[in-house]
Amino acid sequence: MSHKFKNKVAVITGSSRGIGKAIAVELAKEGAKIVLNGRNQQRLDEAREEILKHTENVIDVCCDVSDIDAGKMLIEKAIEAFGQLDILVNNVGVSMRGNVAELKPEVFQSVFSSNLYGTVNPTIPAIPELRKTKGSIVFISSLAGIRGLPGLSAYCSSKMALRAVAESIRIEEHKHKIHVGLIYVGITEIEHNKETIAADGSMKILKDRQKGKVDSTEKVAKTVLKNISKRKFITTLTRIGKVNKYLQPRMPMLVEKIILKNLHKFEEKSQ
Numbered sequence: 435m436s437h438k439f440k441n442k443v444a445v446i447t448g449s450s451r452g453i454g455k456a457i458a459v460e461l462a463k464e465g466a467k468i469v470l471n472g473r474n475q476q477r478l479d480e481a482r483e484e485i486l487k488h489t490e491n492v493i494d495v496c497c498d499v500s501d502i503d504a505g506k507m508l509i510e511k512a513i514e515a516f517g518q519l520d521i522l523v524n525n526v527g528v529s530m531r532g533n534v535a536e537l538k539p540e541v542f543q544s545v546f547s548s549n550l551y552g553t554v555n556p557t558i559p560a561i562p563e564l565r566k567t568k569g570s571i572v573f574i575s576s577l578a579g580i581r582g583l584p585g586l587s588a589y590c591s592s593k594m595a596l597r598a599v600a601e602s603i604r605i606e607e608h609k610h611k612i613h614v615g616l617i618y619v620g621i622t623e624i625e626h627n628k629e630t631i632a633a634d635g636s637m638k639i640l641k642d643r644q645k646g647k648v649d650s651t652e653k654v655a656k657t658v659l660k661n662i663s664k665r666k667f668i669t670t671l672t673r674i675g676k677v678n679k680y681l682q683p684r685m686p687m688l689v690e691k692i693i694l695k696n697l698h699k700f701e702e703k704s705q
């Protein structure tokens with residue numbers, strides 16, 4: 435244990451499973467006090483059991499952060515339980531599949547509702563609390579937030595929007611010494627039966643991913659903790675992510691050519 439996170443109070447949105455739960459587990463192992471969040475109480479109960487193996491300082495708040503009042507309530511419950519807030523990890527996010535021409539416009543609304551509004555709703559009430567502790571706000575983005583990718587327009591644009599929000603807050607809160615981190619996550623293992631939004635707005639189950647071929651949730655979580663403890667701005671996971679982050683601003687047309695040449699791979703991954 436590094437003691438950097440000892441007794442720090444961390445709210446992690448969307449932490450009943452997947453990457454959010456892994457971040458909560460890693461923070462709990464480091465002695466942090468944990469506020470779990472998700473919309474399904476049963477999943478939250480299961481996650482809470484896991485956190486209890488590492489700390490008794492854990493609460494769960496069952497709410498949908500795409501709702502303005504729920505975002506506020508989540509932060510209030512954290513303060514009520516633990517008296518302060520040191521870390522907010524905005525992890526909630528939903529993906530989608532489908533080319534723009536085939537998308538129901540509601541797909542954009544659902545994705546932005548979770549990925550952008552589900553981020554700003556807890557962030558706004560968290561800022562006054564984070565000023566007191568000179569704490570951290572972390573945004574969980576995706577390599578899909580570096581450039582627009584085929585079949586992922588709503589997801590890419592919602593994740594790109596997080597960068598603008600993060601950049602604004604960094605400057606606005608510079609004098610209050612709030613740390614803002616932005617994590618570009620690569621393809622990562624997913625829970626069995628993870629859902630995505632299909633072009634017609636229905637929910638579709640994603641194919642399971644082969645362990646070892648993608649990042650583990652534990653690796654992503656450890657990277658998030660490193661970003662927070664070093665108070666870094668941008669952290670990019672995976673080799674392809676680092677190459678893309680370098681090439682995209684310098685040679686966007688080359689990146690487009692590479693994507694066009696590999697379009698079949700994107701289409702396969704979209705299944």
Ligand SMILES: NC(=O)c1ccc[n+]([C@@H]2O[C@H](COP(=O)([O-])OP(=O)(O)OC[C@H]3O[C@@H](n4cnc5c(N)ncnc54)[C@H](OP(=O)(O)O)[C@@H]3O)[C@@H](O)[C@H]2O)c1
Nearest residue numbers: 448450451452453472473474498499525526527576619622
């Ligand atoms: N997995 C990847 O390959 C990958 C790659 C790049 C980036 N990311 C990003 O990493 C983050 C986590 O991804 P993941 O794969 O771990 O997702 P996941 O397995 O689907 O988990 C999402 C978590 O968020 C909760 N949740 C969803 N919508 C919510 C809402 N509106 N309010 C409150 N809780 C909500 C879910 O629980 P309930 O459904 O019970 O509410 C669950 O706990 C997302 O932002 C995603 O975009 C993931």
